[in-house]
Amino acid sequence: MPEIEKLQDFVTQTRRDILRMVHKVNSGHPGGSLGCTEFFVALYHEIMTLKDGFDMDGKNEDLFFLSNGHISPVYYSVLARKGYFPVAELNTFRLIDSRLQGHPTTHEGLPGIRIASGSLGQGMSVALGAAQAKKLNNDDTLIYSLHGDGELQEGQNWEAIMYAAGKKVDNIIATIDLNGKQIDGATDDVLPMGDLKLKFEAFGWDVLEIKEGNDLAAVIQGLEDAKSRTGQGKPVCILLYTMMGNGVDFMMHTHAWHGKAPNDEQLENALSQNVETLGDY
DSSP states (O other): OOHHHHHHHHHHHHHHHHHHHHHHHTOSOHHHHHHTHHHHHHIIIIIOOOOSSOOSSOTTSOEEEESSGGGHHHHHHHHHHHTSSOGGGGGGTTOTTOSSOSSOOSTTOOTTOOSOOOSTTOHHHHHHHHHHHHHHTTOOOOEEEEEETGGGGSTHHHHHHHHHHHTTOOSEEEEEEEOSEETTEEHHHHOOOOOHHHHHHHTTOEEEEESOTTOHHHHHHHHHHHHHTTTSSSOEEEEEEOOTTTTOGGGTTOSTTSSOOOOHHHHHHHHHTSOOSSOOO
16 A cells, blocks of 8 residues: 555544544544644654654654644544554543543643643744754754744744744754634735735745645655755745534535534544544544
């Protein structure tokens, strides 16, 4: 079986995990999670240099920081399927005393999670700090981060974006999930952000676009391109065009499923569109 087909199995299974997690507790954020599934699978299974085992220092391995922490279901699924913790633990999502809270936290000691996130706008600053720490430690591995498009309405991002270029932090790849939706509607209706490519370039970043952000091969190719641009004096930004709710027809083309769980009938419908590949938990 070609490698891309094996990775596609993880994509399908991750969608199932997301849907079942949020359905069980009638809480969570399936829309953005489904839209970023290909990105997470590509990043963890194909792109990043990772060590066996987990430690908070993360020396000599690539690190990932999720800024838009509300899409934790996709993050937890991919970490579990990668072996960071038992897949069966996905069954505890958002339960009291679970390590898998609605937004990632660190005090529970969940392998793979290095920062608490979900207070939007802060992830860029944290990722830049980690990137500079790697430079100070003569560690040539990379920092990856993910941010929502609506999240860029938070002003702290732009201070960090300006800082990154000004200090030539060229070992970071920051990806913006451009699905055009946020909790209250279309981003252009809530607060238009204009041409993000031109804005990042004006701030001194090297910017590339992945137009087919839900095509696994395109995502892998785009991430490889981004890696090739690091170490050249500029931070790297990927504009990743995705579809919120991708893979479930009634969740696509709307912001309604940003933070809404499917009922029993809707879950059955959604799972029928994503046939089991690797085994549910």
